[in-house]
Amino acid sequence: MSGVFEAYAAYYDLLYRDKDYAGEARYVQGLLVRHGVPQGRVLELGSGTGRHAEQLARLGYSVRGIDASAAMVSLAQRRIPQDLQARLSFEVADVGSARLGSQFDAVIALFHVASYQSTNHELAAMFATAGSHLKPGGVFVFDFWYGPGVLTDPPAVRVRRLADEDATVTRIAEPTLYPNRNVVDVHYTVFVRRHATQETFELEETHRMRYLFLPEVELMLDAAGMRVLTAERWLSGQLDLTSWQGVIAAGKLQLAAAGPSRGGSA
Ligand SMILES: C[S@@+](CC[C@H](N)C(=O)[O-])C[C@H]1O[C@@H](n2cnc3c(N)ncnc32)[C@H](O)[C@@H]1O
Structure with missing residues (x-):
């Protein structure tokens, strides 16, 4: 997915x-507490602007964020508040291949990062990254696009318009559903109008999103040494x-309980 998010970051x-x-x-804290992580070190996959x-x-929590987009990482680094410097860091890395040489109490990936991993290979690689960075019991x-919901109410064209003191941004999202691949290509056209100069320019990006079904997620998590504890509506x-x-x-499964078919966990 490299290149996505560079233009309109x-x-x-x-x-x-x-x-x-x-x-x-x-809400995420509630899930972490429910599953025994009330505090500690968190790795965030696809941390965006932080x-x-x-x-x-x-x-x-202390959070170390990784994201493939240098533009997003740079924004995240610049907005770290003074009082949180010791607890936050962001770096450029791919969620499929990052190996940080450190283990965490929790790994999170929020606002569709999993659905950006649109092939089996990419999603399995992201789950392997998560599994290999979790302490036992982590x-x-x-979150992810939930397949039954997407197919019941398929995506439609949407327009979003927002303004601040510098610019007005209008974003058109045009989806194309590929039901045999379980993906939706969302083509974004972003119009930016700068107030100071009255100049308008246009950016375009296509984001391929995968919608997921619980049995395939369970299978892939299992291969990465993890097991579903909670599956619910965001x-x-x-x-x-x-x-x-x-x-x-x-x-994360404890090694003794992992059985012979596990792979990917450290
Ligand atoms: C919709 S944004 C969400 C950002 C952030 N989590 C949030 O909630 O605002 C998706 C993010 O995932 C990142 N991303 C997608 N695929 C990635 C990959 N393979 N490796 C690293 N980052 C990835 C994108 O660069 C982008 O910043």
Whole structure:
């Protein structure tokens, strides 16, 4: 997926200005606490501009974020608040291949990072990264596009327009569903109008998103030495056909319980 998010990274925080990162971080904290990680070191896969990481640091966790987009990492580094310097760091790395030589109490991947891994190979590689960086008993929390919800209410064209003191940004999202590959190509056209100069320019990116079904996720987690502990609707209870967004908390299997077929865990 390299290249995705380079063009419109600068407008990402504006486009998601109203997203409740603080509330989402409290929800993730709730999942972590429920599964025995009330504090500790967290590895965030696909940390973007670092807004969940910041909120989790405010809740007491230390977060090390990795992201393939140098533009996103640079934004995240620049917005680390002074009082959280000791608890936050961000670096460029791919979630499929990063091996940091360190183990964490939890690994998280939020706001569709798993669905950006659109092939079996990419998703298995991301799960292997998560599994290999978790301490035994550690927890992996990630959200994803939930297949039954996506197919029940397929994606449609959406327009999002936001403005700040510098610019007005209008983003058109045009999806194409490929049901035999379980993916949706979302073509974004982003129009940026700068107030100071009245200049308008246009950016385009296509993001390939995979929607997932629980049995395949369970199989891939198992191969990475993890097991589903919780599968629910993001922020609100039970998964069902009306929901696009699922979340899973998976636990790292202890070696003795892992059985002969496990691979990928350190
Ligand atoms: C929708 S953004 C979410 C960012 C952040 N987690 C948030 O909640 O705002 C998806 C992020 O995943 C990153 N990403 C996708 N695939 C990746 C990969 N293979 N390796 C590292 N980062 C990846 C993108 O660069 C982007 O920053």
